[in-house]
Amino acid sequence: MKAIEQASAAVDRVCLTLAKLALGAMVVTVLLQIWARYGFDFPFTWTEELARYLMIWAGLLGATCAFKRKLDPRVVTPKETGSATLRWTRLGISALAIGIFLLPVLYYSFYGPNMNFERGFLWRSSNRFSPGLGVNMALVGSVVPLSCGIILLHLLAQITERKQR
Incomplete structure (x- = not known):
């Protein structure tokens, strides 16, 4: 197993x-919100915001795991059979599509x-703070x-893994 695959x-x-x-x-945060709202008739101001941010982190980190396991939504699921040229063509098209989507997102995250x-x-987000928690929005x-970046790492691992076959 190569270093890139181990890192992935x-x-x-x-x-x-x-x-x-x-x-x-x-x-837990949503349950706390429900308990405070209906049990005490005094909802917390920060729980809804925290649950939203946790959902964003869970969703995007979970998306990287789904990509690694090839469980992400796909329009067409190619078969792993066929000639080596066909498999490399499929991987190349997939890598191109992923790059077309992710590279601009990465670029505009920083510039x-x-x-x-x-x-x-990120810079524009660093100038804002959340109203309920006071957390810097860049976080x-x-x-x-x-x-x-993690999805691109997993893609690179898929490419190097394919080279070994």
Whole structure:
């Protein structure tokens, strides 16, 4: 097993653990909100916001795990049979489609128009704080480029794994 495949597997284990923790924390937070709202007639102001942010993290980290396991939604699921050329063509088309989608997301996470760092998504988010929790919104939004990078790591591992066959 190559280093890139080991790194992909290790990152996948961490992502799966974090996604599970975020999902569990989201459930507990929503239950706390329900309990406070209907049990005490005094809802907390921060629970709905925390549940929303945990849902974002759980969803995007879970998406990386689904991609690693090839369980992500697909328009066409190609068979793994066929000639080596056909398999490489399928992988190339898949990699191209993933790159077309993820590379602009990564670029605009850090840079805005004219490669202006201050107009990038994360920089603009760092100037805002959530109203209920007071959390810097760049912390919440940082999962977007993180998950894109992880998916690209998993794609690279798929390519190197395919080369060994």
